[in-house]
Amino acid sequence: GAGVSQSPSNKVTEKGKDVELRCDPISGHTALYWYRQSLGQGLEFLIYFQGNSAPDKSGLPSDRFSAERTGGSVSTLTIQRTQQEDSAVYLCASSLAGGLDQPQHFGDGTRLSIL
Amino acid sequence: QQQVKQSPQSLIVQKGGISIINCAYENTAFDYFPWYQQFPGKGPALLIAIRPDVSEKKEGRFTISFNKSAKQFSLHIMDSQPGDSATYFCAASKQTGANNLFFGTGTRLTVIP
Numbered sequence: 001g002a003g004v005s006q007s008p009s010n011k012v013t014e015k016g017k018d019v020e021l022r023c024d025p026i027s028g029h030t031a032l033y034w035y036r037q038s039l040g041q042g043l044e045f046l047i048y049f050q051g052n053s054a055p056d057k058s059g060l061p062s063d064r065f066s067a068e069r070t071g072g073s074v075s076t077l078t079i080q081r082t083q084q085e086d087s088a089v090y091l092c093a094s095s096l097a098g099g100l101d102q103p104q105h106f107g108d109g110t111r112l113s114i115l
Numbered sequence: 116q117q118q119v120k121q122s123p124q125s126l127i128v129q130k131g132g133i134s135i136i137n138c139a140y141e142n143t144a145f146d147y148f149p150w151y152q153q154f155p156g157k158g159p160a161l162l163i164a165i166r167p168d169v170s171e172k173k174e175g176r177f178t179i180s181f182n183k184s185a186k187q188f189s190l191h192i193m194d195s196q197p198g199d200s201a202t203y204f205c206a207a208s209k210q211t212g213a214n215n216l217f218f219g220t221g222t223r224l225t226v227i228p
Contacts, residue, residue, distance in 0.1 A: 042221055105160075
């Protein structure tokens with residue numbers, strides 16, 4: 001079956017521009033996570049959606065970052081007024097239900113480069 | 116502050132050898148410890164996971180050893196193969212009351228034919 005799909009796979013933009021990254025989770029998965037992976041670093045948690053509950057935004061690094069999940073499916077991560085330090089791979093994962101013992105299935109990420 | 120510390124950063128092993136990657140954590144509330152495998156250009160994939168009620172879990176050539184008193188856990192890859200060459204991440208979390216995994220910084224494993 002289809003896995004987690006992320007688009008675009010690569011994004012290059014100028015400093016100060018806004019970007020939108022998209023994630024299509026596996027059908028039926030109610031939990032959705034966004035992570036950021038910087039060069040040589042582990043994965044940094046950004047935000048978590050579970051069903052219709054209010055998202056856990058505790059990992060968002062600044063108010064320039066926001067995310068939505070429409071209809072409990074597709075999610076969009078938006079970064080406003082991008083900075084060079086935002087350059088990273090942004091990974092989305094989904095799981096069948098909330099609870100961290102449920103395997104998280106990752107997409108291949110969006111590689112974001114800020115010039 | 117890094118919640119999970121991972122070593123080594125990189126590892127080179129001969130084919131057929133044993134690869135060992137170590138992780139340590141501080142938060143005694145952590146009770147779920149997965150390992151993820153990531154190939155270049157791909158997202159991480161769950162490899163194996165352990166809970167602290169057991170000291171060891173084995174799946175094929177992959178074994179997690181867990182030392183609760185030392186707050187350490189490790190991944191052993193037996194009979195390492197070139198196809199195992201990837202970056203490995205350990206992670207830790209609380210199964211309840213938390214929404215995210217804390218990842219180590221990764222180990223790049225290269226298995227030489």
